[in-house]
Amino acid sequence: MYGEENRKLAATSSLKNMEVIAAEMRELIVSIPPLDLLGYIYAQLLIEPKETGYAPKGQQHLNSPSDLKNQTQFLLEYVHAVLASDAEPVDMIFDEARCNQLLELGIKLREQAIVFAMATSADARGGIFGPSTAKIEFHAKSAWLTIRGNRYQVLEGEFYNYVLAPHNDVLEEVYGIGSAEVAEGFQEMAESMRSGILDAATVAMEDCKAVQAFSLAQGKSMEDVVEVWEASNPEHSKAVEEAIDDMFRGGVANVSRHTKLPSTLLADLSYRRGEDTEFFAAGDFVGTPYRTLPARKKPLIQIGSDYYALDFCFARDAGYRALLYNLLQRKPDYKKTFEERQKAMSEAAFVDILSAQLPGATVLQEVYYKDPISKQWSENDTLILIDDVLFLVEAKAGAAATIASPALDFDRHAQSVQDLFLKAYKQCERFFNYLNSADEVPLYHFVAGKYQKCANVRCADYRVMVPVGLTVESFSPFSTYCKELPQVGPLLGKHAFVSLSIDDLFVLKRLLPTPGEFIHYMEVRQNLAGMKGVRLYDEFDHLGGYLMQNRFDLDLDRMLGAGKANMLFLDGMSDIVDKAFEGMNWKNESFPTQDIPEEMRKLLGALDATRYPGWLEAESHIRDLGEGGRNNFAKMLCDFRQTLEQHPFCYFTLYGEGEPLFVWLQKSGHQIDWPQVNDKASAVALATKASKVVGLVAEVEVDGVYRRAEAFEVRIPAGKTGGNTHIYEDAMRMARSDRLIKLNRSTETFSPVKRKKVGRNSPCPCGSGVKYKKCHGR
Structure with a gap:
């Protein structure tokens, strides 16, 4: 009882603190010229964390690039929220002290949000997650504060080109450009945020060298020739002006300049200053990150006559949903055709994207069978048969994440899981039960109002059978946590359900280029999907673990079986995958692979x-x-x-x-x-x-x-x-x-990366901002 009262007090206190801090941040953001503020925030990413000078005492955990990036993203979402909520004031002034204060407040707000997540989730009981509801609710709330899973900016265009291709004709009609051009625009947006400051610095340095060479040729000082140089090179001078804007005034976020996307499309993805009336409206959670940030609905903001993408993640996470929503708003009669095309795209995605990994596979789409229990006809999306391996893919064409806050409406969050995970799981379960109901079962296509047999399938023919739930966007962390649901277990007692996204497939096809590699990975991945008590955050943690340790699932299983642990959290396994997409020359670099003689x-x-x-x-x-x-x-x-x-x-x-x-x-x-x-x-x-x-x-x-x-x-x-x-x-x-x-099948024993011992009063290494003794040291 005492603990429960303490948790309630902690929740009330952290909520109040969040509201107070958010109000202070709002006041500061409004008072600073937005472009100067953006330039200052982006500059922090170029400075060594220990040199930034804004990490408060006791927050040394920000002294790592990933923590700094996460905190910067969090702050940029808040800047977007304030600009979307408040009209531009008459008087604004740039003050570095205010900027530093804002950075400190952002750290404190995120810290209080984590405390709130822990305090309000600890007593959760029941729900669709059963005994795991408390843990899942905490992860839902903490994940709400950051990007859902890993995303690789260099693949933005490829993702958009695939998922928008079905709507090419309507995009051309509504916006004047097709899916390829829209995808190119989103890739340009990502590249500007990824390398824009470096590119701008290169332009500025080249200009400096050119002026220096010109001054030497003229025999005059640079100060004396700079005006002549600019007058004789107007285009170059404009490029330098834009480069300086990119470096110091948030110009890298100016998508009007850095993309060829039409203003009509950008306007549909953008808030005007003061347009949002919900985020700071009176009521519970006012201005806190547990309300729905405006960036989750429209990722861009209009500043002056141009449009800006402040945050380098929500342009992907919210951009896709916002684009399709506005496409239907402008053309409501397209809805039925839109849904049909989305369904066809998502159902074909697994085979389309992984065609090299599934050579010669028999692919049956929209297969029907008569359920022996209900006596009703049932349908499944895509059945893939390759050698002795069977994939059953149930695709969900809708967006993978609700924009409803888990703090305000966790039930709606849970319902999203119900719709996107359990429905696919149940459809696969029904098919596997049918497959196991006889030595051989017939499958049908529905053609011209009649069921026509298209194949006979024998369960005994398949050594590996993988039921897959496929979403368009990343479903992390739920995609890896849903195995904890009490109603989820291996189908037929041995075939665990795997949740993937189209996002994931574009990475898997590159790092697992052959059929043997991909299918062996899926065997390992499926084994982990059936291991309750083992938590990896997203698909690329699984992939990284596989590349580094191969059958690390067996090692983890032995650890659980030996009683060394009843729950294992593995973090940072994706590093090897993340680094593959970081370099400027990533396309020409070899991808990480297992060491094979x-x-x-x-x-x-x-x-x-x-x-x-x-x-x-x-x-x-x-x-x-x-x-x-x-x-x-x-x-x-x-x-x-x-x-x-x-x-x-x-x-x-x-x-x-x-x-x-x-x-x-x-x-x-x-x-x-x-x-x-x-x-x-x-x-x-x-x-x-x-x-x-x-x-x-x-x-x-x-x-x-x-x-x-x-x-x-x-x-x-x-x-x-x-x-x-x-x-x-x-x-x-x-x-x-x-x-x-x-010869033993595996001669290695998995051992997580060793870390320095953490003091009880030190910040928790998970990055929550809370002392270790109050977080993972409890």
């Missing part, structure tokens, strides 16, 4: 090139190996391959954890004796007492060129007969030979 890489390449049935299982089996296992396997391949100089074939078996892998290397140009291959593989099964063996045959040159590779099914004798005595005898000899190589 060259001999093993060549074998995997041959499997991928041959793509004989069973190839994905063989790839997965090999990719499961840890670093030590991969090196040993590659050495075995190399050593045995060199014996082909004297013999037409050789073989060995890798066994230990999991199913044994039987490898037969055949000298290229020599015919494979398949009966002999099968007998040897069967003997391996008997020698290792395995219930299943993965068989692999590769045709290879002595010099190491793998011509082809294919998997084959290993038949295990059910009992000794007169016809298979030689197999049993071979198994006995084999058990005593060096043909069986015992």
Whole structure:
């Protein structure tokens, strides 16, 4: 009871503090010329955090680029909110002391918002999240204060080009430009925010060098020739003027100048000064970040005659929704066609974007079946069948995030989860149950008012079955937390549900370019999706963990199973992915990848090139190996391959954890004796007492060129007969030979990055701004 009263007092106090701080910030923002203020805030990102001078005592946790970026984003959203809410006053003055005060207040406001999130979530009970409601509510409130998941600015144009392409004709009609031009504009917007200040500094320096060279040629000082230089180079002078504006007066945010987007479209995405009447209206949470910030509804702001994108994240998060909303406002009769096109786009996205990862896949869209329980016809969006892998994709074409604050209306937030996650989950669950209802089930298309059979599918044919819920935009952190829902569990007891976004797919296709890599990652990802108590923030934390540690899911599972922890939070795993998109020359840089020895890489390449049935299982089996296992396997391949100089074939078996892998290397140009291959593989099964063996045959040159590779099914004798005595005898000899190589599937143990010990009264390293003892040290 005492704790509950304390939490209520903390919630009341933090709410009051937020309202007071927000009012002070509003007063300061209105009093400073907006462009000068923007220039000052952006400049902070170019200075080492320890040199900014605005981190208050006890807030040294801002001494990291990511914390500084998050705090700057938070402050820019507030500047946008005030400009959208207040008309421009007559008198304004730039005062650095006021700017520093504003920066300090922004830190305090964010800190109080985190305290409020903890105090008001601790006692949450029930709801659709069951026992996890308190944790999910806290994450919803804290995530409300920051960007939802990672976003890579260099991919803005690609995202917009894909999701807007279905509406190209209407965009041209309404705004005078098509989807490609709109996408280009959003990419230009992102690039300006990403590298605009550096580009501007380069222009200014080049101008300085040019004037200096001109002064030397004239034999006069730079001061004496600068006016002559400017008069004879008017276009260059204008570029320098704009560069200075970019560097010192927020010009990098001026989308009127840095994009070719028409003013009609920019106006639809923008607030005019004083247009918003809700954020600072009287009532609960007035002016606090737990109201809906105007930037979540319209990401731009009009300053003078130009339009500005103050924040470098909400142009993506809110821009897409705002654009489609205004498109329908201007053309309301387009709504039905719009919904049909959105549905078609989202249902095709998984296959379209990942076409290289799904070569030769059978794709069935809008499949119907008669539910054996309800006796009603049911429909699923996209079924993808590739080798022994099945993907069932349920797409949600709507926006992934509600703009309703979780503090004001958590039930509406929860309903969004219900709509975007559970509906897709239930649709997949119904299909999997149908698939499991018989040895083989028919599927249908609905054509001209009739159901026409399009395929028969057998559950037993698929080693991996992944149900996927796909949203257009990122659904983080709910996409990774929803596995904690009490009504969510692996389908058929073993196939966990995975939530992805179209955003995610554009990254996955680059960092996992081959079918084998992508599908092996999805196996790991699915395993993690079924592990309650393991929390990674978004998709790129999962991807980063996979690239760095491969089967880190198994290591985490062992930690939970050994009782070392009952809940694991992993943070910062996405760093390796984030860095891949940071550089100015990112397109020409290689993406991070797992370390695979060259001999093993060549074998995997041959499997991928041959793509004989069973190839994905063989790839997965090999990719499961840890670093030590991969090196040993590659050495075995190399050593045995060199014996082909004297013999037409050789073989060995890798066994230990999991199913044994039987490898037969055949000298290229020599015919494979398949009966002999099968007998040897069967003997391996008997020698290792395995219930299943993965068989692999590769045709290879002595010099190491793998011509082809294919998997084959290993038949295990059910009992000794007169016809298979030689197999049993071979198994006995084999058990005593060096043909069986015992090797653990993974020789590494996952260990999180070590951090310095945090003092009880030090700021929590999570960045909340609260002392460690009151946050994650509780």
